[in-house]
Amino acid sequence: xxxxxxxxxxxxxxxxxxxxxxxxxxxxxxxxxxxxxxxxxxxxxxxxxxxxxxxxxxxxxxxxxxxxxxxxxxxxxxxxxxxxxxxxxxxxxxxxxxxxxxxxxxxxxxxxxxxxxxxxxxxxxxxxxxxxxxxxxxxxxxxxxxxxxxxxxxxxxxxxxxxxxxxxxxxxxxxxxxxxxxxxxxxxxxxxxxxxxxxxxxxxxxxxxxxxxxxxxxxxxxxxxxxxxxxxxxxxxxxxxxxxxxxxxxxxxxxxxxxxxxxxxxxxxxx
Amino acid sequence: xxxxxxxxxxxxxxxxxxxxxxxxxxxxxxxxxxxxxxxxxxxxxxxxxxxxxxxxxxxxxxxxxxxxxxxxxxxxxxxxxxxxxxxxxxxxxxxxxxxxxxxxxxxxxxxxxxxxxxxxxxxxxxxxxxxxxxxxxxxxxxxxxxxxxxxxxxxxxxxxxxxxxxxxxxxxxxxxxxxxxxxxxxxxxxxxxxxxxxxxxxxxxxxxxxxxxxxxxxxxxxxxxxxxxxxxxxxxxxxxxxxxxxxxxxxxxxxxxxxxxxxxxxxxxxx
Numbered sequence: 001x002x003x004x005x006x007x008x009x010x011x012x013x014x015x016x017x018x019x020x021x022x023x024x025x026x027x028x029x030x031x032x033x034x035x036x037x038x039x040x041x042x043x044x045x046x047x048x049x050x051x052x053x054x055x056x057x058x059x060x061x062x063x064x065x066x067x068x069x070x071x072x073x074x075x076x077x078x079x080x081x082x083x084x085x086x087x088x089x090x091x092x093x094x095x096x097x098x099x100x101x102x103x104x105x106x107x108x109x110x111x112x113x114x115x116x117x118x119x120x121x122x123x124x125x126x127x128x129x130x131x132x133x134x135x136x137x138x139x140x141x142x143x144x145x146x147x148x149x150x151x152x153x154x155x156x157x158x159x160x161x162x163x164x165x166x167x168x169x170x171x172x173x174x175x176x177x178x179x180x181x182x183x184x185x186x187x188x189x190x191x192x193x194x195x196x197x198x199x200x201x202x203x204x205x206x207x208x209x210x211x212x213x214x215x216x217x218x219x220x221x222x223x224x225x226x227x228x229x230x231x232x233x234x235x236x237x238x239x240x241x242x243x244x245x246x247x248x249x250x251x252x253x254x255x256x257x258x259x260x261x262x263x264x265x266x267x268x269x270x271x
Numbered sequence: 272x273x274x275x276x277x278x279x280x281x282x283x284x285x286x287x288x289x290x291x292x293x294x295x296x297x298x299x300x301x302x303x304x305x306x307x308x309x310x311x312x313x314x315x316x317x318x319x320x321x322x323x324x325x326x327x328x329x330x331x332x333x334x335x336x337x338x339x340x341x342x343x344x345x346x347x348x349x350x351x352x353x354x355x356x357x358x359x360x361x362x363x364x365x366x367x368x369x370x371x372x373x374x375x376x377x378x379x380x381x382x383x384x385x386x387x388x389x390x391x392x393x394x395x396x397x398x399x400x401x402x403x404x405x406x407x408x409x410x411x412x413x414x415x416x417x418x419x420x421x422x423x424x425x426x427x428x429x430x431x432x433x434x435x436x437x438x439x440x441x442x443x444x445x446x447x448x449x450x451x452x453x454x455x456x457x458x459x460x461x462x463x464x465x466x467x468x469x470x471x472x473x474x475x476x477x478x479x480x481x482x483x484x485x486x487x488x489x490x491x492x493x494x495x496x497x498x499x500x501x502x503x504x505x506x507x508x509x510x511x512x513x514x515x516x517x518x519x520x521x522x523x524x525x526x527x528x529x530x531x532x533x534x535x536x537x538x539x540x541x542x
Contacts, residue, residue, distance in 0.1 A: 027372075063372045066379035070345035077341050096392060097334060097365055098419040098484070101298075104334035112340035121367060121392055123414065125421020143394065148369040150396020153442055160431035171424055213369070 003086065007117050007139030007180055008204055008230040010088045015056040015229035017086065020254045021221075021261075023057040023206070025092070025237030026079065027064040032242060037071035040064075044079050047241060051250040058083050059206075059235055062093040080113055088116035090206070094143055096121035102131035110138050119143060119184055119206070122168045126175060133175050139204075140181050142172035144196060147186025147209030169196050173203055182206055185224070187215025187234070194223035204230040210253070211239030221260040232257075274357065278388045278410030278451055279475055279501040281359045286327040286500035288357065291525045292492075292532075294328040294477070296363070296508025297350065298335040303513060308342035311335075316353050318512060322521040328388075329354050330477075330506055333364040351384055359387035361477070365414055367392035373402035381409050390414060390455055390477070393439045397446060404446050410475075411452050413443035415467060418457025418480030440467050444474055453477055456495070458486025458505070465494035475501040481524070482510030492531040503528075 003010050028040030065072035083089050095105040109118040117139030132140045145165040155165045172181050182204035185193050205224045209215030224232040243249035274281050299311035336343035366376040380389040388410030403411045416436040426436045443452050453475035456464050476495045480486030495503040514520035
């Protein structure tokens with residue numbers, strides 16, 4: 001069976017097939033693993049084998065592979081080929097540069113590494129972002145409100161009427177001519193998740209920060225979910241990777257998320 | 272002779288030794304070159320051999336190497352080892368993520384690839400940036416005002432009293448406890464170069480956008496230069512790489528910059 005052309009349609013299929021909104025971050029750490037990039041590849045391959053029944057998307061963060069040097073990029077390319085065909089893979093690289101440079105980054109993510117989606121920063125503006133969004137069959141998540149303490153340093157500045165993160169959301173939404181644009185919104189700030197959802201009822205969210213960073217799963221899912229399986233992609237990395245039983249941990253997260261959905265009034269009906 | 276501990280001191284030495292403020296961007300393009308990553312490596316090695324007498328810093332942009340996939344990263348690591356020891360190398364990657372992820376990016380840039388300096392985005396705030404600035408012997412250029420048309424989409428928003436790029440500059444300056452923080456300021460916006468220099472008289476600038484992007488060399492150098500050889504690092508990529516005679520092109524840029532300095536009243540004396 002051919003997979004749908006659009007990233008978010010592929011994500012919806014994978015989500016429905018597994019009754020899961022869980023995205024597992026594939027972020028190997030040399031502090032936890034030995035044998036360098038080979039060890040990272042073996043570890044993450046094992047994680048995929050243990051967790052794919054409960055996972056609708058995998059999200060390798062480029063940083064954790066780059067720290068191994070060139071061997072890390074080779075391991076990442078091999079890992080990507082080992083992920084089941086019906087589960088989309090999202091490269092979390094948060095790239096941003098002038099347009100000709102963004103074109104090269106998009107080539108790296110979408111052609112060289114064959115990723116289904118990628119994260120980007122909006123600071124360079126629309127001409128930069130369009131180098132990613134013009135790939136109509138790939139997804140583009142624009143970093144909007146991050147999950148870390150320093151997020152308030154710039155993202156909450158009033159510009160001059162609304163906070164910067166709402167300007168970023170507006171810019172991202174204005175580029176969504178291919179129905180392939182989403183937003184990264186941290187679960188550590190459920191008030192902002194709700195506010196951004198109010199301004200943008202339909203745009204898909206990628207929600208990191210659950211687990212080690214202390215994100216609020218219940219509040220964030222409740223605020224983000226709009227009934228669309230692509231609306232609320234919950235990312236967990238260390239909470240699955242370094243659990244005693246990663247398969248069980250992924251399934252527990254999957255069910256916790258679904259429990260929140262069962263009690264959330266969705267603004268529009270499930271698709 | 273041991274090289275100085277700080278990046279900007281190494282940059283000043285290289286600049287004085289060559290009477291040059293020219294930084295050459297090592298950004299190979301598959302449209303101009305064949306033989307994939309091997310061709311890119313051979314081409315850029317040749318560029319270094321032809322231009323090092325006129326160049327005080329080399330700046331590979333990560334995107335142009337990543338577009339070749341894992342082979343590109345291997346080529347970049349080999350290229351780095353071929354650059355003369357007394358010329359610092361700046362990895363233009365513009366990374367930004369939460370702190371543990373930035374730590375992995377910093378490991379990639381400073382340990383795995385042994386770069387002397389790197390570019391970063393400030394959107395994640397201070398805890399993120401500190402993962403780079405804590406490397407006291409490496410330089411960190413924070414992207415402040417970019418050279419592309421979309422730069423006005425977010426960077427000029429009033430926040431609420433000053434434009435966002437001045438907030439970014441202020442945040443970067445506040446993290447300069449190791450004297451290793453600079454700003455990326457595009458030469459296409461000499462008014463902003465002047466404004467940022469007025470607010471931050473001492474911070475080193477990296478100034479891209481000369482050549483293909485149409486930056487104003489004379490106005491930007493005149494506005495950025497403060498008499499410190501590290502204050503005004505002018506980056507040129509395509510204008511050198513794809514010149515008929517790269518050695519001559521680099522030397523012409525070097526002299527054009529010096530001609531501007533000769534007529535610029537520096538706010539403080541040359542060091």
